[in-house]
Amino acid sequence: MTAALRQPEDADQILLRQDTDGVATLTLNRPAARNALSVALMGALQDQIDAIRDDRSVKVVIVAANGPAFSAGHDLRELRANPGRGFYEALFDQCSRLMLSLVRLPKPVIAQVQGVATAAGCQLVATCDLAVAASDARFATPGVNIGLFCSTPMVALTRAIGAKPAMEMLLTGELIDAGAAKSYGLVNRIVPPGELALATMALARQIASKSPLTLRIGKEAFHRQRELGVEQAYAYASRAMTENMLARDAERGIDAFIAKQPQPDWQGE
Numbered sequence: 001m002t003a004a005l006r007q008p009e010d011a012d013q014i015l016l017r018q019d020t021d022g023v024a025t026l027t028l029n030r031p032a033a034r035n036a037l038s039v040a041l042m043g044a045l046q047d048q049i050d051a052i053r054d055d056r057s058v059k060v061v062i063v064a065a066n067g068p069a070f071s072a073g074h075d076l077r078e079l080r081a082n083p084g085r086g087f088y089e090a091l092f093d094q095c096s097r098l099m100l101s102l103v104r105l106p107k108p109v110i111a112q113v114q115g116v117a118t119a120a121g122c123q124l125v126a127t128c129d130l131a132v133a134a135s136d137a138r139f140a141t142p143g144v145n146i147g148l149f150c151s152t153p154m155v156a157l158t159r160a161i162g163a164k165p166a167m168e169m170l171l172t173g174e175l176i177d178a179g180a181a182k183s184y185g186l187v188n189r190i191v192p193p194g195e196l197a198l199a200t201m202a203l204a205r206q207i208a209s210k211s212p213l214t215l216r217i218g219k220e221a222f223h224r225q226r227e228l229g230v231e232q233a234y235a236y237a238s239r240a241m242t243e244n245m246l247a248r249d250a251e252r253g254i255d256a257f258i259a260k261q262p263q264p265d266w267q268g269e
Contacts (some may be wrong), residue, residue, distance in 0.1 A: 015044035031067025036075035073119025106216035123153035142173035
């Protein structure tokens, strides 16, 4: 892929990070720009994902946003200010690398969605492992309305929801509400807007209480088996189960369950 671009925005201001009880919350912080995914914001998010990958203190990641919108997608003003194949290729390669990094991160990622998540913002939601949405959240891939089909958001969207609803979103560009997003499988839970942060953190803490080794094995296996035929998927999953069974966390967890003892303190090994 083409090397990622960088632009002069302050990474400490456009992306915020807060760690609590094994949960790292990364907050998009360009509210005046509806948290558009500028080159700088994608770079800052990439840097944090790279840092979190080997941070043993972090077990779950939340991607949140400040302001009335989760993310309106790519920064169209930035795109029009830099016309040319080279810039466009580098930017979309950068975005693809970021989305792949979220998929390959050995820790679950939860999107915390308020307001609108459109185009690459909808792609970000679809890429996260789980999503909790405020009841007034809305989603769209509206590129078709401005002559720019949402081809890269389509990759994540078609892996998160069914073909027919995905194609309808892509061809019409219409906004769907949180209820439709949940029925499509784009989000897992819908909560009142005032409870969004608490509900997302509760889910993150529940997952963070599990063995980090088991979470790593499980997330990797989930994504890899989806790319295989059913016979190959079972063969791969069987090997993953064997690897998991040989882990000390599994031994201790199973022994505690059999003995009707409390969940052990996971060692991640």
